[in-house]
Amino acid sequence: MPTCKMAPTTINNLPLDVLSRILIRFRAKPLARMRCVSKPWNSLLSQPAFIKSHLHRSIQNNQEILMVFAIGFPFDHQQSPFTTAHLSKFPHLVIPNFIQIPVVDPNLSEWSTCYHIHGSVNGLICLSYKRIDEPVIQIWNPSLSAMLTLPPYANPFGSTDKNFIQFGFGFDPKTDDYKIIKFMIPKPMIFLCLFNGLSLDFDDNLPSEKIQVEIYKSVHGNQWFPPNVTRIDDRDEMAMMGTFIGLVILMSVGSKKAIVAFDLGDETFSEICLPVDNLDRQNTLGILGGKLCVMSCVEDHDCQVWVMNEYRVVESWTKNHAFSQFSFEVAPYGFTLNNEFLCEPSAGYNRRLALYDPSEAKVKYFKFAGRLLSNVKVVEYVDSLVWTAPRGSASRKD
Amino acid sequence: MSKKTLTLMSKDKQLFNIEEHLAVQSVTIRNMVKEDGASSVIPLPRVDSETLALVIEYLNRQQAPEEDEDYVKKFVDERGEIPTLLELAQAALDLDIKKLMDAACMKVADLIKDFTLEEVREALRIENDRTPEEEKAIRDEFQWAF
Numbered sequence: 191m192p193t194c195k196m197a198p199t200t201i202n203n204l205p206l207d208v209l210s211r212i213l214i215r216f217r218a219k220p221l222a223r224m225r226c227v228s229k230p231w232n233s234l235l236s237q238p239a240f241i242k243s244h245l246h247r248s249i250q251n252n253q254e255i256l257m258v259f260a261i262g263f264p265f266d267h268q269q270s271p272f273t274t275a276h277l278s279k280f281p282h283l284v285i286p287n288f289i290q291i292p293v294v295d296p297n298l299s300e301w302s303t304c305y306h307i308h309g310s311v312n313g314l315i316c317l318s319y320k321r322i323d324e325p326v327i328q329i330w331n332p333s334l335s336a337m338l339t340l341p342p343y344a345n346p347f348g349s350t351d352k353n354f355i356q357f358g359f360g361f362d363p364k365t366d367d368y369k370i371i372k373f374m375i376p377k378p379m380i381f382l383c384l385f386n387g388l389s390l391d392f393d394d395n396l397p398s399e400k401i402q403v404e405i406y407k408s409v410h411g412n413q414w415f416p417p418n419v420t421r422i423d424d425r426d427e428m429a430m431m432g433t434f435i436g437l438v439i440l441m442s443v444g445s446k447k448a449i450v451a452f453d454l455g456d457e458t459f460s461e462i463c464l465p466v467d468n469l470d471r472q473n474t475l476g477i478l479g480g481k482l483c484v485m486s487c488v489e490d491h492d493c494q495v496w497v498m499n500e501y502r503v504v505e506s507w508t509k510n511h512a513f514s515q516f517s518f519e520v521a522p523y524g525f526t527l528n529n530e531f532l533c534e535p536s537a538g539y540n541r542r543l544a545l546y547d548p549s550e551a552k553v554k555y556f557k558f559a560g561r562l563l564s565n566v567k568v569v570e571y572v573d574s575l576v577w578t579a580p581r582g583s584a585s586r587k588d
Numbered sequence: 589m590s591k592k593t594l595t596l597m598s599k600d601k602q603l604f605n606i607e608e609h610l611a612v613q614s615v616t617i618r619n620m621v622k623e624d625g626a627s628s629v630i631p632l633p634r635v636d637s638e639t640l641a642l643v644i645e646y647l648n649r650q651q652a653p654e655e656d657e658d659y660v661k662k663f664v665d666e667r668g669e670i671p672t673l674l675e676l677a678q679a680a681l682d683l684d685i686k687k688l689m690d691a692a693c694m695k696v697a698d699l700i701k702d703f704t705l706e707e708v709r710e711a712l713r714i715e716n717d718r719t720p721e722e723e724k725a726i727r728d729e730f731q732w733a734f
């Protein structure tokens with residue numbers, strides 16, 4: 191006769207498997223506090239497997255909250271109208287005092303600082319502000335109110351004012367690592383782009399290091415790593431986003447637009463053709479249901495959404511939606527985790543931010559203290575324990 | 589034809605009878621019955637008789653499916669003592685009775701979520717295994733969480 195054969199691993203008489211099922215229901219911040227209960231609790235709560243299940247659970251049970259950041263918002267005005275949080279069910283309401291950016295630099299208020307949000311993944315947000323000339327890059331977990339400031343990086347082109355810098359933030363599931371990719375283009379080259387006009391043909395004789403790429407890996411030490419790639423050619427504006435699948439950049443390749451995908455695992459670039467190669471269309475990259483999508487719009491006309499069902503397989507582009515019901519021009523932002531379409535329908539000067547639910551064909555408008563004044567970056571709030579404690583910290587010694 | 593009955597034996601060797609069609613809500617028991625017919629007594633060496641009596645009461649419930657959620661919630665609510673709930677959660681986990689386990693874990697989580705560290709240690713009978721210096725170091729590191 192078989193008996194129940196589970197051999198329990200106990201923590202002071204409390205079985206580990208029951209404990210983890212209880213604690214996984216907690217929000218991230220009280221859980222971080224629970225790490226102080228005892229050493230076995232600390233080791234359970236810092237296990238990558240536990241952190242992943244907690245994240246997965248909180249994405250599934252997400253009472254979706256969207257954080258709206260004005261681009262370049264000033265440090266001393268963290269609250270409305272520059273940063274606001276909204277439930278996606280009721281975007282016309284602002285959740286008061288939801289966004290609290292921790293001050294890690296006591297000198298900060300002395301500088302006139304502007305914050306920029308570069309991307310978010312698994313509840314972590316990558317942002318930067320400028321101190322004197324140099325941008326300071328930080329990784330922020332709003333659910334833990336924890337902030338990590340990255341070490342400065344090499345800047346071979348001199349003052350950043352003369353350069354164009356763009357950051358991408360992503361997660362590499364292969365190495366379980368968060369990576370920030372920095373692209374730096376010297377300003378003279380940007381002028382060159384303008385002179386060359388629309389065709390954007392670069393002279394092959396330009397120095398090969400014209401675009402510098404650097405990679406920061408969060409787990410493997412606190413420094414900027416030189417990447418395996420040192421150049422990307424012939425690119426202009428970069429729309430970049432961090433996803434579960436990699437970093438994708440929309441750029442000009444010769445006379446056409448294409449998506450350049452950066453594989454966060456092997457750190458190589460590859461090119462993906464757009465579903466509609468038509469210069470009249472304004473393309474924006476996004477993620478819909480975990481898959482890469484392109485929102486392709488024509489001025490005063492429809493907005494098509496194409497989904498790449500199999501990542502990097504061009505044949506798998508499928509037309510998913512066509513939004514033509516808006517009677518005005520629509521600037522797409524992307525899709526929320528609940529697959530609602532986030533966009534800025536603009537009627538003249540009256541700029542607004544809206545969520546469109548395709549299944550119910552319903553438009554919900556955001557309401558801010560004032561009008562939508564500047565461009566904004568919208569980030570999904572995800573309650574997450576994901577964090578990398580600095581080496582030598584007390585929590586790692588247990 | 590009479591309904592088939594199974595006998596479950598608790599850690600302290602008490603015997604409980606339950607109709608097989610109700611007992612197989614437990615995936616563990618269902619698998620045991622499938623494996624060898626489970627004609628004799630099923631020993632549950634990790635479940636004490638008090639907890640097993642509760643589990644049997646739960647398995648014997650006669651609820652309409654649409655009222656089941658409320659019933660499970662009420663069932664654990666009425667047993668609001670943390671040690672009882674932990675035993676129940678452990679038994680439900682061993683016996684693989686998902687609804688009961690989820691409800692018991694949820695109830696414990698609700699009860700302790702606003703506790704201080706000391707209250708958590710007391711409620712779950714956990715010994716603080718850090719020296720005062722170690723305790724201070726880890727509290728300093730997580731001071732943003734307090």
